[in-house]
Each structure stands twice: as C-alpha cells, then as structure tokens.
Amino acid sequence: MKYISKILLAVILVGLVSCVPSKKMVYLQGADGLEQSPQTIAQDYELKIVPDDQLLITVSSKDGELLEIFSNSQVLGSTGASTTIQETVGLRVDKDGKIEVPILGEMQAGGLSRRELADAVENKLIEGEYVKDPVVNVQIKGFKVSVMGEVNSPGVQTISGDRITLLEALTMAGDLTPSGKRDNILVIREDGDQRKTYTVDLTSGEKVLESPCYYLKQNDVIYVQPNKSIGVKGSSTLSFISAGSSIISLVASVLSIVSMIIVLKDK
Known part of the structure; x- marks a missing residue:
C-alpha cells in the first residue's frame, strides 16, 4: 500500500506539470460574469482624430x-x-x-x-x-495598426471601420505562435507628442476587458514578446524543439513510473 501511494503521488505530480503550459495558453480566464456598462464601452472606443489621419x-x-x-x-x-x-x-x-x-x-x-x-x-x-x-x-x-513579434502573420493592418479590439487585431495576425508570451503583450501608443506603453495579460479576462488598449487607436503598435526560454532563432524551429522537449520529458516520466512498478512487482 505504501508503494502504491508513492506511485499515485508521482502520477499526480506528472499530471500537474503537464497542465501548467496549457493554462498559460488559455485566453481570458475568469471572464465569466464580467460586465461593462454600454456607456463605458462607448467611451472606450470613441476615436479622436489625430495628425496624419x-x-x-x-x-x-x-x-x-x-x-x-x-x-x-x-x-x-x-x-x-x-x-x-x-x-x-x-x-x-x-x-x-x-x-x-x-x-x-x-x-x-x-x-x-x-x-x-x-x-x-x-x-x-x-x-x-x-x-x-x-x-x-x-x-x-487608412486606420492602421501594426502587429509584430511572435504572431503567425506579422505586419501592418488597415482597418475598414474605426473600431477594432486588441483580440481582433491578433486574430487578423493569425494568432500568437506557441512561443508567444501571452501574459505580457506590449502596446505602444502615440498620445499627442508622447509615446506611451501598456502591457496586457491575455490570460486574464478581467485585465483584458479593463485595459485601455482593449480598443485600439490609430497607429498602435502591438508587440508579442517571446518567452524567456526562447532565443533569437526562428519561432517555428523553436516551437518544434519546445514541443519535442515536452514530449520527451513526459515519456521519460511515464517510463520512470513504469520502471518503478516493475521493480516493486519483482520484490
């Protein structure tokens, strides 16, 4: 019974480790039940005309x-x-x-x-x-925003209307790559003669909906940073290596558990 408990504990630990990456990949966690008044929404996305428009x-x-x-x-x-x-x-x-x-x-x-x-x-x-x-x-x-970094289709996007959300712009860019950092999206915005930077955590529904960057403005630049483990190589290659490493790690854990079971049976 003692050995069985140890095996179950090992299985639980492997399961927890496997779940961590998927949680970091899920957008808008905790968004259920969040609400904004129509007045707040209207105020948030009303564009102001700026130079060069x-x-x-x-x-x-x-x-x-x-x-x-x-x-x-x-x-x-x-x-x-x-x-x-x-x-x-x-x-x-x-x-x-x-x-x-x-x-x-x-x-x-x-x-x-x-x-x-x-x-x-x-x-x-x-x-x-x-x-x-x-x-x-x-x-x-010519309402334009730029999306760069760890997305599948980076580039300048021309919007036909005058209202677009951060999530829509990222969708138009083909979504984030697996190596994109979802909890720290950088938005650079021109405000008069100043440039301001904002960070948005896409994994938090509350932070996304309450962000001043939920509705984008003219000439906004969106930069998706790579995870710290990502170097300067191509994102597709790195994504493959990352996925391969995860699979190898999982297989090694399973083999370790199986080996433990075999040893216990022999005793």
Missing part, C-alpha cells in the same frame, strides 16, 4: 442646386422633384490638427471625434448659407 468627408443634401455650388459635384440620383448631391473629399490632418475644407477654409479637426467634426462642418455650411439642410459624415481613411 486621412479623413473622408461626405456632404449630402436634397437641395441639389445649393450643394452643387459648394461641391462642384455631379448629381448622384433624382426622385421626382428631390435631388441628392454627394461630394467625397479626402483630407489630411496636418501636424497642428488642422484640415483645409473646400469653400469653408481651415478647420480644427485634431482632438475631435468624427461626430464632433461633422457637426462643425454642418454648422459652417448653414452659417455660410451654402445649404440649409446638410448631412455630413466623417470617416477616417
């Missing part, structure tokens, strides 16, 4: 004649006596956060949300009596 400003109105003077565009559609005119203007935000809008002139865009800038353009159109009922939409063109 490329803006797409669309102006439309039922009053085709007035808006045609403003936009010098062509009629896109007509229904009865109602005409719709639409103009698309690509504008770059300069280093001071300014844009040059046709007819309206220079306007402040940096630091504003898309809705705030759209409201400002609408007000200027009305004040200048260019059009009485403008509808303005502002989009950020």
Whole structure:
C-alpha cells in the first residue's frame, strides 16, 4: 500500500506539470460574469482624430442646386422633384490638427471625434448659407495598426471601420505562435507628442476587458514578446524543439513510473 501511494503521488505530480503550459495558453480566464456598462464601452472606443489621419468627408443634401455650388459635384440620383448631391473629399490632418475644407477654409479637426467634426462642418455650411439642410459624415481613411513579434502573420493592418479590439487585431495576425508570451503583450501608443506603453495579460479576462488598449487607436503598435526560454532563432524551429522537449520529458516520466512498478512487482 505504501508503494502504491508513492506511485499515485508521482502520477499526480506528472499530471500537474503537464497542465501548467496549457493554462498559460488559455485566453481570458475568469471572464465569466464580467460586465461593462454600454456607456463605458462607448467611451472606450470613441476615436479622436489625430495628425496624419486621412479623413473622408461626405456632404449630402436634397437641395441639389445649393450643394452643387459648394461641391462642384455631379448629381448622384433624382426622385421626382428631390435631388441628392454627394461630394467625397479626402483630407489630411496636418501636424497642428488642422484640415483645409473646400469653400469653408481651415478647420480644427485634431482632438475631435468624427461626430464632433461633422457637426462643425454642418454648422459652417448653414452659417455660410451654402445649404440649409446638410448631412455630413466623417470617416477616417487608412486606420492602421501594426502587429509584430511572435504572431503567425506579422505586419501592418488597415482597418475598414474605426473600431477594432486588441483580440481582433491578433486574430487578423493569425494568432500568437506557441512561443508567444501571452501574459505580457506590449502596446505602444502615440498620445499627442508622447509615446506611451501598456502591457496586457491575455490570460486574464478581467485585465483584458479593463485595459485601455482593449480598443485600439490609430497607429498602435502591438508587440508579442517571446518567452524567456526562447532565443533569437526562428519561432517555428523553436516551437518544434519546445514541443519535442515536452514530449520527451513526459515519456521519460511515464517510463520512470513504469520502471518503478516493475521493480516493486519483482520484490
């Protein structure tokens, strides 16, 4: 009975050692039951316009004649006596956060949300009596983030909308390699004339959801660090070696237990 207890203890220890790596590979542990209010979520992902952004400003109105003077565009559609005119203007935000809008002139865009800038353009159109009922939409063109390090497809990602999460960006990059450090993802973010760094633990659901980097911003850089045991060689080769070492270790442990059982039987 004494020897059987020792064998069971050895088996339990081997099982515990085998479980440790898998726990470090699991994302969002403890996320069950965590909640965020809609107001908090909306506040977290509302983008602000920054220098070097490329803006797409669309102006439309039922009053085709007035808006045609403003936009010098062509009629896109007509229904009865109602005409719709639409103009698309690509504008770059300069280093001071300014844009040059046709007819309206220079306007402040940096630091504003898309809705705030759209409201400002609408007000200027009305004040200048260019059009009485403008509808303005502002989009950020070329919203980009970079993903590098221990991911399967590193590179620059261009986002079609203006909202993307850290998890989505990592998914677009093909997920982390087995050698990627999941509990210490580095995010580098430009904030005005400063660069800030954040770390995110993907294995903790609470830390991921509460991170200021859950929603990414323009020009964010995501760096997935390798585990300490990983050197400077290629991640695929290292992953193979790591997996092989784990298998050899497990086989050696099993053989050791089997040998122990055989010796006890012989006695």
